[in-house]
Amino acid sequence: MADFYTLGLTYWRVIALTALVLGVWIYGLYFMFKKWGMGSTGYQDELRYSFWLFIATWIHEAFKGGVWVFVKTLVLDVLLLRRTLRRSPVRWVMHMTIFYGFVTLAALSGVGLLLDTIIHFNILGYAHAAEEVFVMMKMPFNIFGYILLVGSTIGVARRIIFREVRARTSAYDVVLLGGVFLITITGFYAQWMRGDSFLVGDIFAYPIYAPHFALVHTILALALFAIILPWSKYQHVIAAPLTILANRGGE
């Protein structure tokens, strides 16, 4: 972590930034659900304009077929993207790799912050053990990073290669896919610049500037997560799985 706390960053500043980002993200979700609550709770029902009634309606719809249908939909359609696989195996690989790459890296980052907290305060005397775990996390970070890279590369490539897809590509698609691609690349480049990197070794080693790239990568990722996802048209990242569950997989 030592190379991360440069350029004016400190542990407390990172914690404050994390809290701010989570706060913005949670308020974004609240705002989004409140907006959806403008609708009714049933066919021809009166309007309530309520955050909680949206939640209630969603639960009612999602569990209409029973818990088993909900679990089946969650596994087959949300986690394994069955509907996407039926339509296009290429898009399925793209979505699966981006989704699992991104989500796992985000989770690993969260674990990293937790470990850093343990190291910082030497909680229960586990600072040394936490440092060892931190080193062990390098491999999963690399693996899921490459998974994300594969997905975002497919995403960008099909927009460039396939004429039909290219013709209907809008700024909306460019910003999201481009953003994911940029976040992935800056993350990798920051890692490569540190030297002794997985698969590439020291080819791109330039440790002095590695923190700069790491910071750009972090800011982009946090901006996408907190500022863009719940506040823009990219709400589909959250709305699509919720829709699939509410419609019981569309089956």
Place this chain on the structure above:
Amino acid sequence: MADAGKEKKPLVSGYLMSTQFMELDGCTRCQECMKWCPTFDVRQDRPGITPMYKIAKFRELLGSQDGLRAKLFGPKPLNEDEINIWKDDTYMCTTCGVCGTVCESGINTVELWEAMRPNLVARGNGPYGKQSFFPGLLGKDRNPFQAKQSERLCWVPEDATVLESEKVAYFAGCTAAYRQQALGVATVRLMNALDIPFCMLGEDEWCCASALVRTGQRPVMRDHAVHNVDALKERGVETVLFACAGCLRAATIDWPRWYEGYIPYKTMPLSVYLREKVRSGDVEWKRPLDFKVTYHDPCHNGRHLMHVKGRDWSFEAPRDILKSIPGVEFQDMTRSREYQRCCGAGGGVKAGIPDLALDCAKARLDDADLIAADIIASTCPFCRRNIMDGRAALTEKSDVKVVDVVEMMAAAMGLDTTIPDNPYMQFQEQDVIVCEEVCEIETVERKAEGKDLVGEAH
């Protein structure tokens, strides 16, 4: 300045359920719907009519009134021209539901389109063209053809047995009662030949009112739904059979939404009921029908009901009947079952935008031509009407005939399906099977001039 002095109407969105607001944000722009949309297929210059763009536009309009920017700085003024274009896009859709079938986000598109349209009607933008006649016609005549309710059963042959009340009911629908009576006669003859006691509602059968829900004009729907359900309950009906996919859809999904009491009967496609008779050996085939036959899945009986009634009822029953008829060479078109191409008539398109309906029908005829079918069989009088109209509008004549599965079955069983003389003979316009030594299909041309005020009503 053109809008100066005009009252600014707010955007209306209150007919959407909260989960449908979520669906608007759930579109991932994967473009899959664009590959399958039957209206976009014949209007490639209008991508705005595809689900992806319709959803994006509505989301944009809603965002301009209720999004973060609107909360901070106030809503943007609505552009009426933009809303009118979006209205056109929203109505250039047959609500066939193929977009929902292929949607990666599992959006229930049929329900979404049908929830978007009442907002446009409430705002004064919808419905589209002649669709606006539906509430008046149904409110006054209880059918879309300005026909007399007292003549609902005028086509039933004198020697046929139709009871006043019975556990099984046949709900004929307006089209079979007034415009495609060959279907009604064939159904009644079949039921009698198979010794199935059944009743009909006669004067008490009101239009299923499907067209009202499809076009976003909901209010009169309640009267029709409640009336029909009560009429069936009064007769002690336990099973209602439908030879019209549109009526079946309305009775299964729409009526219960408007009826507050208990509904004791189940709805069933006639083809399912008849298939059981074929399987049990009750059906005696007397004539071969030497035709190459394909089956057109009506959206209302297929995609709209496959999650309610199951795939077997929705897709396989009519096919099983056709395959069991001697002489029939059956082959599916490339697009069939849940991926079928809509005939183009649904969602009020036939009444509102007839040229679009015809172009879709021509595309469906092309599908049948590709496999060199002699007959397109279906279980929807409305699909049949539109595909026949599409055929008539072709520049190069097509020999493909369009016949109902029930009529084919009646012909193969050697039943007399002659329509008795009645006040609506001049309005009959359909392909009919005429059997002497061999069976042939003739087209009955309409003798009365002009078309119906609103075409047909689903």
